[in-house]
Amino acid sequence: MNNAIEIKNLVKKYETSFKLGELTLNIPSGYIIGLIGENGAGKTTLIKSILNILHIDRGSIKIFDKDYKKEESLIKEDIGVVLDNSFFPEILLVKDIDSVMKSIYKQWDTELFYNYLNDFDIDKDKQIKALSEGMRKKLEIATALSHHPKLLILDEPTSGLDPVVRQDILNVFQKFVSDDKHTILLSTHITSDLEHIADKIVFIDEGQIILEDTRDNIMDNFGIIKCDEKTFKNIEPSDIVKFIKNKYDYEVLMKDMAKMKKKYANYIIDKITLENLMILMIKGENI
Amino acid sequence: MRGLIKKDLFIIKNNLRTLLIMFAIFAIILTNGNSNIGFIATFLSISIMMSTFSYDEYNKFDAFAVTLPNGRKNIVASKYLATILIIVISTLLMSILTILMGIVRNNLNIEEIISSGFGCLISVFIVQSIIYPIIFKFGIEKSRIGLFVGIFLVAGIFALISKLGIHLSDSTLSILNNYGLIIFSISSVVIMVLSYLVSKHIYLKKEF
Structure with a gap:
């Protein structure tokens, strides 16, 4: 190439x-x-x-x-x-x-x-x-x-x-x-x-x-979970790339979606948008 | 380079109405007895060229121009060439106007028109040569003060020369009388070439 x-x-x-x-x-x-x-x-x-x-x-x-x-x-x-x-x-x-x-x-x-x-x-x-x-x-x-x-x-x-x-x-x-x-x-x-x-x-x-x-790798690979504090504490820290704590909920950025979807089958993991990714990567905290 | 000269000429063309009004005002002043065409052509061509810098700067043309093939070199060279073009055209226009008025008023003095025309060419060469490197370094808006300094410098030098001239020996005076035009022309060309090299050096290093 x-x-x-x-x-x-x-x-x-x-x-x-x-x-x-x-x-x-x-x-x-x-x-x-x-x-x-x-x-x-x-x-x-x-x-x-x-x-x-x-x-x-x-x-x-x-x-x-x-x-x-x-x-x-x-x-x-x-x-x-x-x-x-x-x-x-x-x-x-x-x-x-x-x-x-x-x-x-x-x-x-x-x-x-x-x-x-x-x-x-x-x-x-x-x-x-x-x-x-x-x-x-x-x-x-x-x-x-x-x-x-x-x-x-x-x-x-x-x-x-x-x-x-x-x-x-x-x-x-x-x-x-x-x-x-x-x-x-x-x-x-x-x-x-x-x-x-x-x-x-x-x-x-x-x-x-x-x-x-x-783009495809990014869109397929990253995902986001919006959840309350209880759920947030159930997520293994090593699975959290970045997170933002809002007033009422948490937004958690995750990588390796195929694996995460199996591991956290009970949670709703949304597809990422580039905008969300940008915000989480820049403003998000590390655990 | 031809492209960038065209761009300056288009700026002037599209601004022609304002320029014609300026020209008309000067022409009226001229018909009032003051036949100093050198001063008027000088002032006109300097203002015209300054306006092209202003329009460029207003739309931040320089950064875009740098992305064109040979952009940095050409933008400097084209400004100098456009300046020469404009000064020659406006001097010719003014000379024709003065000749016409001389015919109408029946006081035609070709010799005075020629020396006045050359005076105009030389003084614009020198003024622009002093201020262009300043403009290329700092931009037109910040260089306006430089323009005034440039004009005063040139005026000052000429004033100084004419004052000193009183004390010149007869032989020097005869040299000046016979070869003054050539001496001044050659030195103004040399100054302009030096100015171009300085401007180019500045512009090649500049960031936008």
Whole structure:
């Protein structure tokens, strides 16, 4: 299996106490990888490091097996990017983007760009600032896709959008990876989006990867028991990954569901959602 | 790089109405007898280029630009080239306007227009060369003060030169009279190249 991105021993320090890494991560091509974690966990720092918007302090990043330091320009021909809050000056018209990008990317495809605009119902003669937030995001995505990139890197592409627009965008992403040659790395805190489309989940907290697995493994492997204090005390401590004590009940995170379901056959063990998992992993206590 | 220059030109095009109003106001001032076109073209081109930095910064374009092929290098080079383009265009426009008015008023002085045009080119080169590295380092919003410092510095230098000029020997004066334009032109180009190298160095290291 080829890797679209290979990150080795990456460390990025800030003047504040925040530090990303040291982390090692491979992103296989042909997959949709979801990056989750709370605000300030390091998602954007990781994405910006991968894009060389930030300069890393240690470690190495390879994209398509190319060294970033030597072949940056070549690599960037093949990457499409949607950043959180960073795009063309909004005084430009939508069609200006086509004209500018034509001179930037060797593979820029005007027809494809206008097809996306059509699909997304975006008026090419409007100024970017006249577009609604959802439209603007769609325009950014259309722009990121129109030079036939092999890798899409998206920072919070669906935040602030209504469910209908989000669904449209997720469909576009799924179509993009359908031929196995295309890869998407996206960060989001709308974890339910990832439950639909992500193949693999990377969970970051305080600058470290605390969980990295396929979505199916995570969804099958983890479970949650909501119970009262009496029941809670009957659970063997070694079976509790994390727990949260609420006012009236306990939420207990468990691993290895096949085994747990047999062991605690009398209890109702719910399937985990990524949101629950995130909350329990971050806020939950160890026993 | 061509793409990023286009982007700046589109910003200017889409902002044309404001610029035309500015141009009209200057033209009115001009018809009132003060025919210092150098000053007006200088001011116009500096404001135009500053506005492109402001629009970029408002939408945090830099981070996105870095993700484009050759982004870091091109964004610096394109700003310098766009500046040269804009200053040449606005100087030409102003010169044409002055020539037309000279014909109407019947006081056409081609020599003065040419030297004034060159003065404009040179002073914008120098002002921009001083402030661009500051903008690339700190961003446009924080650099406005730098702009004023830059203009005062240049004005100060010229004032100093003209004051010192009184004490210049006849031979130096004749050199300045004959070759002054060439000397100033060459040094302004050298300053701009140095400024470009400094800006590039700053920008390659910058994070967004």
